[in-house]
Amino acid sequence: MKKSLADKIEEYLKVLIERSENRQIEIQRAELAETFCCVPSQVTYVISTRFNEKSGYLTESRRGGKGYVKITRLDNDDPLAQMSRNNLFDFLDRIKDEQIISRRENEMLKHLAVYAFKEWPSEERSRIFKAIEEALKDYLM
């Protein structure tokens, strides 16, 4: 297969994640762009198309000095937990779009939900995600 630039960057990042300790990497957008001789927004494109939630990744970032993009591969849990995680994430995205929470809060809550309950059995995780969603609705709406 003739690999597009986007394919190559994707591959590169996946190798990095594979080699990482905890399925999580932190890159600098401009630096990676430099490595691949492309514009920085190309990196953004790859991340948004290949490392989104639908593909099982969580991304967080910060602008400004010492900025970064962090990519975490969400371990495969059972379909039920995955579904309720997606529901929760959809909900969080919705209330972010409606400006009920900020972009930062959105990221924080996603991170929290994923990490805080990483070790729980996945059947419980499913209930936990639902509970989080309910609690937020109760609080915010």
Added chain:
Amino acid sequence: MKKSLADKIEEYLKVLIERSENRQIEIQRAELAETFCCVPSQVTYVISTRFNEKSGYLTESRRGGKGYVKITRLDNDDPLAQMSRNNLFDFLDRIKDEQIISRRENEMLKHLAVYAFKEWPSEERSRIFKAIEEALKDYLM
């Protein structure tokens, strides 16, 4: 019998598949059209009439820069496995048409079904295809 252009392209592709490592080739539509001095849609025609699922082939593709068409010959000689694979594929096409899954997911699932269980004995494959179909129904519907 005078060979039509479509016949020649078909023959050409079959030779390529025969020579390939894994009964799978990847072409670029425009490039192949160039080779045969015809319009690209002629290639699409050949692929859709001669390399469809009914004839025992799986095709995948991507548009845009560095796009491709991938053709895989499914040689699965057990008629039972072949039938249940066709059933599964029909099901996947149906739920794609009903927009329960996307075109991309449709392709992905077909690919998965064919490749993940490539090495299984074909009698088991029949059961596996059915199990996949059931699991999807359970999950999606």
Added chain:
DNA sequence: TGCAATTTGACTTTTGTTGACTATAATATA
């Protein structure tokens, strides 16, 4: 001759690439 298969090309959709502009965070400076 008439029908089915083939061939063609205009138009559509999807995917990838680039760059100008915007937003945000850290740091230096008044």
Added chain:
DNA sequence: TATATTATAGTCAACAAAAGTCAAATTGCA
């Protein structure tokens, strides 16, 4: 401390590079 500067990342729209769709025109058999 407030403000300016610098260093990041994000957004969006234009453009490019493929493959797909569809129907009209053509061809070749039975």
